[in-house]
Amino acid sequence: MSLTEKQCTPCQGGIDPMTREQAQAYLAEVPGWTLSDDASRITRRFKTGDFAAAQTVANQAGEVAEDQDHHPEITFGYGYCEVEIFTHAIGGLHENDFIFAAKVNQAVDA
Numbered sequence: 001m002s003l004t005e006k007q008c009t010p011c012q013g014g015i016d017p018m019t020r021e022q023a024q025a026y027l028a029e030v031p032g033w034t035l036s037d038d039a040s041r042i043t044r045r046f047k048t049g050d051f052a053a054a055q056t057v058a059n060q061a062g063e064v065a066e067d068q069d070h071h072p073e074i075t076f077g078y079g080y081c082e083v084e085i086f087t088h089a090i091g092g093l094h095e096n097d098f099i100f101a102a103k104v105n106q107a108v109d110a
Contacts, residue, residue: 003102017092057081
């Protein structure tokens with residue numbers, strides 16, 4: 001099953017975050033996203049032509065976040081929108097973060 005077909009499930013903590021190796025394997029399924037140096041977060045910077053387009057990307061990512069009950073960091077300005085995600089309850093990455101990233105890619109690329 002592809003990541004876009006899955007749904008984020010609530011993570012209450014009590015589990016370890018992904019290892020760097022696990023995260024890198026999932027990263028292959030979410031083009032454009034990068035892994036932080038400490039392998040605790042993934043980020044994608046979407047380049048846009050202007051402020052309005054950047055705001056549109058931010059809104060699309062926000063809609064995915066609401067639908068998946070996920071809480072990304074979203075910043076945008078003229079020509080860019082950056083989305084950063086990790087699972088707060090475990091202080092690192094979980095499969096949910098990659099599901100979210102795949103769904104954001106799908107929404108923005110649609």
